[in-house]
Amino acid sequence: MSQYSGKITLYEGRCFTGQKLEVRGDCENFQDRGFMNRVNSIQVQSSAWICFDQPDFQGQQMVLEPGDYPEFHRWNSINDHMGSCRPVRMHGEHYRIELYESCSFSGQMVTLCDDCPFLQSRGLKSCINSAKVFGDGAWMMYEEPNFRGRMYLLERGDYSSHSEWRAQSPNIQSVRRVVNYF
Known part of the structure:
Protein backbone atom coordinates (compact mmCIF):
# COMPACT_ATOMS: atom_id res chain seq x y z
CA MET A 1 0.00 0.00 0.00
CA SER A 2 1.46 3.42 -0.95
CA GLN A 3 2.12 6.19 1.57
CA TYR A 4 -0.81 8.05 -0.04
CA SER A 5 -3.38 5.34 0.41
CA GLY A 6 -6.14 5.33 2.94
CA LYS A 7 -9.79 4.37 3.05
CA ILE A 8 -12.93 6.41 2.61
CA THR A 9 -16.51 5.12 2.27
CA LEU A 10 -19.09 7.26 0.47
CA TYR A 11 -22.84 6.69 0.92
CA GLU A 12 -25.72 7.78 -1.27
CA GLY A 13 -28.03 8.33 1.73
CA ARG A 14 -27.74 10.26 4.95
CA CYS A 15 -26.44 8.55 8.08
CA PHE A 16 -24.47 5.93 6.13
CA THR A 17 -27.37 4.38 4.25
CA GLY A 18 -28.02 3.43 0.64
CA GLN A 19 -25.53 2.45 -2.01
CA LYS A 20 -21.92 2.77 -0.89
CA LEU A 21 -18.53 3.10 -2.55
CA GLU A 22 -15.29 2.19 -0.76
CA VAL A 23 -12.21 3.94 -2.12
CA ARG A 24 -8.53 3.26 -1.44
CA GLY A 25 -6.31 5.61 -3.42
CA ASP A 26 -7.19 7.99 -6.27
CA CYS A 27 -10.68 7.78 -7.79
CA GLU A 28 -11.04 10.11 -10.80
CA ASN A 29 -14.71 9.42 -11.49
CA PHE A 30 -17.24 7.79 -9.17
CA GLN A 31 -19.55 6.96 -12.09
CA ASP A 32 -16.82 4.79 -13.65
CA ARG A 33 -17.12 2.64 -10.51
CA GLY A 34 -20.92 2.41 -10.77
CA PHE A 35 -21.63 5.08 -8.18
CA MET A 36 -23.66 8.17 -8.99
CA ASN A 37 -22.38 11.59 -7.96
CA ARG A 38 -24.80 12.00 -5.02
CA VAL A 39 -23.03 11.65 -1.69
CA ASN A 40 -24.97 12.37 1.49
CA SER A 41 -22.70 10.79 4.11
CA ILE A 42 -19.07 9.73 4.40
CA GLN A 43 -16.89 7.70 6.73
CA VAL A 44 -13.17 8.43 6.54
CA GLN A 45 -11.43 5.43 8.06
CA SER A 46 -7.82 6.48 7.44
CA SER A 47 -5.75 9.29 5.94
CA ALA A 48 -6.97 12.77 5.07
CA TRP A 49 -8.86 13.02 1.75
CA ILE A 50 -9.56 15.75 -0.76
CA CYS A 51 -12.91 15.38 -2.48
CA PHE A 52 -14.16 17.34 -5.49
CA ASP A 53 -17.72 18.08 -6.57
CA GLN A 54 -16.80 17.17 -10.19
CA PRO A 55 -15.05 14.17 -11.80
CA ASP A 56 -11.34 14.34 -12.71
CA PHE A 57 -10.40 16.23 -9.52
CA GLN A 58 -12.17 19.39 -10.68
CA GLY A 59 -14.55 21.85 -9.04
CA GLN A 60 -15.02 22.79 -5.40
CA GLN A 61 -12.57 21.14 -3.00
CA MET A 62 -13.46 19.62 0.35
CA VAL A 63 -10.89 18.13 2.73
CA LEU A 64 -12.06 15.42 5.10
CA GLU A 65 -9.99 14.08 7.97
CA PRO A 66 -10.74 10.73 9.67
CA GLY A 67 -14.19 10.60 11.20
CA ASP A 68 -17.90 10.25 10.41
CA TYR A 69 -19.84 12.80 8.35
CA PRO A 70 -23.55 11.81 8.54
CA GLU A 71 -24.72 14.54 6.12
CA PHE A 72 -23.12 16.77 3.48
CA HIS A 73 -23.36 19.96 5.57
CA ARG A 74 -20.78 18.42 7.93
CA TRP A 75 -18.03 18.67 5.31
CA ASN A 76 -18.80 22.29 4.41
CA SER A 77 -20.61 21.49 1.17
CA ILE A 78 -23.59 23.38 -0.21
CA ASN A 79 -25.04 20.30 -1.94
CA ASP A 80 -24.67 16.52 -2.22
CA HIS A 81 -22.71 16.46 -5.50
CA MET A 82 -19.32 14.79 -5.48
CA GLY A 83 -17.47 13.26 -8.42
CA SER A 84 -13.90 12.34 -7.42
CA CYS A 85 -11.50 12.02 -4.49
CA ARG A 86 -7.94 11.16 -3.55
CA PRO A 87 -5.81 10.96 -0.41
CA VAL A 88 -4.00 14.14 0.56
CA ARG A 89 -0.31 13.93 -0.37
CA MET A 90 1.46 14.15 2.98
CA HIS A 91 4.84 12.90 4.04
CA GLY A 92 5.06 13.43 7.80
CA GLU A 93 4.26 15.96 10.46
CA HIS A 94 6.54 18.97 9.87
Whole structure:
Protein backbone atom coordinates (compact mmCIF):
# COMPACT_ATOMS: atom_id res chain seq x y z
CA MET A 1 0.00 0.00 0.00
CA SER A 2 1.46 3.42 -0.95
CA GLN A 3 2.12 6.19 1.57
CA TYR A 4 -0.81 8.05 -0.04
CA SER A 5 -3.38 5.34 0.41
CA GLY A 6 -6.14 5.33 2.94
CA LYS A 7 -9.79 4.37 3.05
CA ILE A 8 -12.93 6.41 2.61
CA THR A 9 -16.51 5.12 2.27
CA LEU A 10 -19.09 7.26 0.47
CA TYR A 11 -22.84 6.69 0.92
CA GLU A 12 -25.72 7.78 -1.27
CA GLY A 13 -28.03 8.33 1.73
CA ARG A 14 -27.74 10.26 4.95
CA CYS A 15 -26.44 8.55 8.08
CA PHE A 16 -24.47 5.93 6.13
CA THR A 17 -27.37 4.38 4.25
CA GLY A 18 -28.02 3.43 0.64
CA GLN A 19 -25.53 2.45 -2.01
CA LYS A 20 -21.92 2.77 -0.89
CA LEU A 21 -18.53 3.10 -2.55
CA GLU A 22 -15.29 2.19 -0.76
CA VAL A 23 -12.21 3.94 -2.12
CA ARG A 24 -8.53 3.26 -1.44
CA GLY A 25 -6.31 5.61 -3.42
CA ASP A 26 -7.19 7.99 -6.27
CA CYS A 27 -10.68 7.78 -7.79
CA GLU A 28 -11.04 10.11 -10.80
CA ASN A 29 -14.71 9.42 -11.49
CA PHE A 30 -17.24 7.79 -9.17
CA GLN A 31 -19.55 6.96 -12.09
CA ASP A 32 -16.82 4.79 -13.65
CA ARG A 33 -17.12 2.64 -10.51
CA GLY A 34 -20.92 2.41 -10.77
CA PHE A 35 -21.63 5.08 -8.18
CA MET A 36 -23.66 8.17 -8.99
CA ASN A 37 -22.38 11.59 -7.96
CA ARG A 38 -24.80 12.00 -5.02
CA VAL A 39 -23.03 11.65 -1.69
CA ASN A 40 -24.97 12.37 1.49
CA SER A 41 -22.70 10.79 4.11
CA ILE A 42 -19.07 9.73 4.40
CA GLN A 43 -16.89 7.70 6.73
CA VAL A 44 -13.17 8.43 6.54
CA GLN A 45 -11.43 5.43 8.06
CA SER A 46 -7.82 6.48 7.44
CA SER A 47 -5.75 9.29 5.94
CA ALA A 48 -6.97 12.77 5.07
CA TRP A 49 -8.86 13.02 1.75
CA ILE A 50 -9.56 15.75 -0.76
CA CYS A 51 -12.91 15.38 -2.48
CA PHE A 52 -14.16 17.34 -5.49
CA ASP A 53 -17.72 18.08 -6.57
CA GLN A 54 -16.80 17.17 -10.19
CA PRO A 55 -15.05 14.17 -11.80
CA ASP A 56 -11.34 14.34 -12.71
CA PHE A 57 -10.40 16.23 -9.52
CA GLN A 58 -12.17 19.39 -10.68
CA GLY A 59 -14.55 21.85 -9.04
CA GLN A 60 -15.02 22.79 -5.40
CA GLN A 61 -12.57 21.14 -3.00
CA MET A 62 -13.46 19.62 0.35
CA VAL A 63 -10.89 18.13 2.73
CA LEU A 64 -12.06 15.42 5.10
CA GLU A 65 -9.99 14.08 7.97
CA PRO A 66 -10.74 10.73 9.67
CA GLY A 67 -14.19 10.60 11.20
CA ASP A 68 -17.90 10.25 10.41
CA TYR A 69 -19.84 12.80 8.35
CA PRO A 70 -23.55 11.81 8.54
CA GLU A 71 -24.72 14.54 6.12
CA PHE A 72 -23.12 16.77 3.48
CA HIS A 73 -23.36 19.96 5.57
CA ARG A 74 -20.78 18.42 7.93
CA TRP A 75 -18.03 18.67 5.31
CA ASN A 76 -18.80 22.29 4.41
CA SER A 77 -20.61 21.49 1.17
CA ILE A 78 -23.59 23.38 -0.21
CA ASN A 79 -25.04 20.30 -1.94
CA ASP A 80 -24.67 16.52 -2.22
CA HIS A 81 -22.71 16.46 -5.50
CA MET A 82 -19.32 14.79 -5.48
CA GLY A 83 -17.47 13.26 -8.42
CA SER A 84 -13.90 12.34 -7.42
CA CYS A 85 -11.50 12.02 -4.49
CA ARG A 86 -7.94 11.16 -3.55
CA PRO A 87 -5.81 10.96 -0.41
CA VAL A 88 -4.00 14.14 0.56
CA ARG A 89 -0.31 13.93 -0.37
CA MET A 90 1.46 14.15 2.98
CA HIS A 91 4.84 12.90 4.04
CA GLY A 92 5.06 13.43 7.80
CA GLU A 93 4.26 15.96 10.46
CA HIS A 94 6.54 18.97 9.87
CA TYR A 95 4.53 22.00 8.71
CA ARG A 96 5.71 25.29 7.21
CA ILE A 97 4.10 27.60 4.68
CA GLU A 98 5.14 31.00 3.31
CA LEU A 99 2.32 33.25 2.12
CA TYR A 100 3.00 36.20 -0.21
CA GLU A 101 0.72 39.12 -1.05
CA SER A 102 2.03 39.35 -4.63
CA CYS A 103 2.48 36.83 -7.42
CA SER A 104 5.80 35.06 -7.99
CA PHE A 105 6.77 35.10 -4.30
CA SER A 106 7.10 38.85 -3.92
CA GLY A 107 5.61 41.51 -1.69
CA GLN A 108 4.91 41.16 1.99
CA MET A 109 5.45 37.60 3.27
CA VAL A 110 4.56 35.71 6.42
CA THR A 111 5.76 32.26 7.51
CA LEU A 112 3.36 29.98 9.41
CA CYS A 113 4.02 26.71 11.21
CA ASP A 114 0.60 26.59 12.89
CA ASP A 115 -3.04 27.32 12.12
CA CYS A 116 -4.03 30.97 11.66
CA PRO A 117 -7.77 31.75 11.98
CA PHE A 118 -7.38 35.35 10.77
CA LEU A 119 -4.44 36.31 8.52
CA GLN A 120 -4.95 40.03 9.03
CA SER A 121 -3.87 39.51 12.66
CA ARG A 122 -0.44 38.58 11.22
CA GLY A 123 -0.26 41.81 9.25
CA LEU A 124 -1.34 40.44 5.89
CA LYS A 125 -4.12 41.78 3.75
CA SER A 126 -6.80 39.34 2.63
CA CYS A 127 -5.07 38.80 -0.75
CA ILE A 128 -2.62 35.93 -0.98
CA ASN A 129 -1.24 35.63 -4.50
CA SER A 130 1.52 33.07 -4.05
CA ALA A 131 2.66 30.46 -1.54
CA LYS A 132 5.41 27.95 -0.82
CA VAL A 133 4.69 24.79 1.16
CA PHE A 134 7.74 23.28 2.83
CA GLY A 135 8.22 20.22 4.98
CA ASP A 136 5.94 17.26 5.18
CA GLY A 137 2.44 18.58 5.72
CA ALA A 138 -0.39 19.98 3.64
CA TRP A 139 -2.42 23.14 4.27
CA MET A 140 -5.98 24.35 3.70
CA MET A 141 -6.59 27.98 2.81
CA TYR A 142 -10.06 29.49 3.33
CA GLU A 143 -11.72 32.54 1.83
CA GLU A 144 -13.23 33.55 5.18
CA PRO A 145 -11.87 33.89 8.74
CA ASN A 146 -12.08 30.99 11.19
CA PHE A 147 -11.66 28.29 8.53
CA ARG A 148 -14.94 28.94 6.71
CA GLY A 149 -16.00 29.43 3.13
CA ARG A 150 -14.51 27.99 -0.03
CA MET A 151 -11.35 26.03 0.71
CA TYR A 152 -8.19 25.20 -1.23
CA LEU A 153 -5.65 22.47 -0.57
CA LEU A 154 -1.93 23.21 -0.90
CA GLU A 155 0.44 20.28 -0.77
CA ARG A 156 4.26 20.50 -0.76
CA GLY A 157 5.47 22.74 -3.58
CA ASP A 158 5.51 26.26 -4.98
CA TYR A 159 2.39 28.13 -6.12
CA SER A 160 3.37 31.30 -7.99
CA SER A 161 -0.23 32.54 -8.34
CA HIS A 162 -3.62 31.83 -6.79
CA SER A 163 -4.79 30.16 -10.01
CA GLU A 164 -2.27 27.36 -9.37
CA TRP A 165 -4.31 26.26 -6.32
CA ARG A 166 -7.47 26.65 -8.45
CA ALA A 167 -8.78 29.76 -6.71
CA GLN A 168 -10.94 32.22 -8.61
CA SER A 169 -9.51 35.11 -6.58
CA PRO A 170 -6.62 35.69 -4.17
CA ASN A 171 -8.99 36.39 -1.25
CA ILE A 172 -7.69 34.18 1.59
CA GLN A 173 -8.42 35.01 5.23
CA SER A 174 -7.50 31.88 7.24
CA VAL A 175 -5.11 28.93 6.96
CA ARG A 176 -4.89 25.62 8.81
CA ARG A 177 -2.78 22.49 8.72
CA VAL A 178 -4.27 19.24 7.44
CA VAL A 179 -3.64 16.71 10.19
CA ASN A 180 -2.35 13.35 9.04
CA TYR A 181 -3.15 10.16 10.89
CA PHE A 182 -0.53 7.52 10.06
